[in-house]
Amino acid sequence: MQDTGIINFSVCNVHQAEDSSSEMLTQGLLGMKAIILERRKWIKIKLENDDNEGWVHPKAITSLNPDEQWTNSSKIIITAHYGFSYTQPDIHSQCVSDLVSGNRLRLLQETNAFYKVEYPDKRQAYVPIAISQKEDEWKKQNQLDAPHILATAHSLMGIPYIWGGTSAKGMDCSGFVRLCFLLNGGSIPRDSYQQAQLGKRLELTENLSNLQPGDLLFFGIHVPQNPIHGVRHIGIHIADGRYIHSQGYIHINSLLKNDQDYDEENTKRFLFAQRYFF
The missing domain is CATH 3.90.1720.10 (endopeptidase domain like (from Nostoc punctiforme))
Incomplete structure (x- = not known):
C-alpha cells in the first residue's frame, strides 16, 4: 500500500536536502495529499501534479492511515489570501496557526460566525466564516475560465x-x-x-x-x-x-x-x- 500523508502547515516548504537552508523546490498547502517516498530525519515527499521530490520537516506532514477520517470528511477551504485560526470562536483568543488561500481543514461544526475545524494532526481550532467556505459549496460555484x-x-x-x-x-x-x-x-x-x-x-x-x-x-x-x-x-x-x-x-x-x-x-x-x- 502506498505511504501517503497530509500537509499539516499553512505552507510547507519542500527542500532539496534535509536542511531548511537547502534550496526550496516547491511548496505544499495545508490539507494537500503527498506521497511519502522515504523516512529519515526528515521525510521525502512528492506532491500531486508536481514532479519535484524533496524533503520536509517531519512536523509538516501527518501520515494518512487507511481508516483515517480525513479523506471522506466534510472540509472547509480558506478563500482569503491570509488569515488565522483560533483556540476559541473569538478572534481575540490565542492563535493556533496562520492560514492562506487554498488551505483545507476538516469541518467539525458550524457555529455563529466560525467553523470548528480539525487539522491533519488532530489539533482543533476555530476559523472565521468570513475567510473561508465549505468545500462542497465552493466547488459548486467554481468557474474555471x-x-x-x-x-x-x-x-x-x-x-x-x-x-x-x-x-x-x-x-x-x-x-x-x-x-x-x-x-x-x-x-x-x-x-x-x-x-x-x-x-x-x-x-x-x-x-x-x-x-x-x-x-x-x-x-x-x-x-x-x-x-x-x-x-x-x-x-x-x-x-x-x-x-x-x-x-x-x-x-x-x-x-x-x-x-x-x-x-x-x-x-x-x-x-x-x-x-x-x-
Missing part, C-alpha cells in the same frame, strides 16, 4: 517572487499560474515547461491581435528544434499584449512598445502562447 483566473491573478498583485513558492506568501512564475488555477478549482502541473504543454499552441499575428484574455505566454531561450526545452518563464495574458506575471513581484507588463508597461527584455525572450480556455 479566463475572467475568474485573471480576477484571482489581480488579487495577488504585489506579492513578492519566491523561488519554489506556490502560495500567497510568495510564488515563482509557474507557482503563480498554478495557484490562480488552484483557487478556481483547477489542477495543473507545477513547472512552466509542463504548463507549456497545456491547451493549444497559437499561430500569432505580428501585432499579437489574436491573443485572448487568459492565454498563457511563455518566455525563455529560443530552441527552434523544441521550443518547450527553452521555457524559463510564464505569464497570463490580460488583453492587448498586456500580461500579469511573477518576476521580482507580481505585476503587469506589456509586449507592445507603445504601452507604458512595455518590458523590452521579456519581449525579446517571448517564445510562444498556449490557449487553455476556448
Whole structure:
C-alpha cells in the first residue's frame, strides 16, 4: 500500500536536502495529499501534479492511515489570501496557526460566525466564516475560465517572487499560474515547461491581435528544434499584449512598445502562447 500523508502547515516548504537552508523546490498547502517516498530525519515527499521530490520537516506532514477520517470528511477551504485560526470562536483568543488561500481543514461544526475545524494532526481550532467556505459549496460555484483566473491573478498583485513558492506568501512564475488555477478549482502541473504543454499552441499575428484574455505566454531561450526545452518563464495574458506575471513581484507588463508597461527584455525572450480556455 502506498505511504501517503497530509500537509499539516499553512505552507510547507519542500527542500532539496534535509536542511531548511537547502534550496526550496516547491511548496505544499495545508490539507494537500503527498506521497511519502522515504523516512529519515526528515521525510521525502512528492506532491500531486508536481514532479519535484524533496524533503520536509517531519512536523509538516501527518501520515494518512487507511481508516483515517480525513479523506471522506466534510472540509472547509480558506478563500482569503491570509488569515488565522483560533483556540476559541473569538478572534481575540490565542492563535493556533496562520492560514492562506487554498488551505483545507476538516469541518467539525458550524457555529455563529466560525467553523470548528480539525487539522491533519488532530489539533482543533476555530476559523472565521468570513475567510473561508465549505468545500462542497465552493466547488459548486467554481468557474474555471479566463475572467475568474485573471480576477484571482489581480488579487495577488504585489506579492513578492519566491523561488519554489506556490502560495500567497510568495510564488515563482509557474507557482503563480498554478495557484490562480488552484483557487478556481483547477489542477495543473507545477513547472512552466509542463504548463507549456497545456491547451493549444497559437499561430500569432505580428501585432499579437489574436491573443485572448487568459492565454498563457511563455518566455525563455529560443530552441527552434523544441521550443518547450527553452521555457524559463510564464505569464497570463490580460488583453492587448498586456500580461500579469511573477518576476521580482507580481505585476503587469506589456509586449507592445507603445504601452507604458512595455518590458523590452521579456519581449525579446517571448517564445510562444498556449490557449487553455476556448
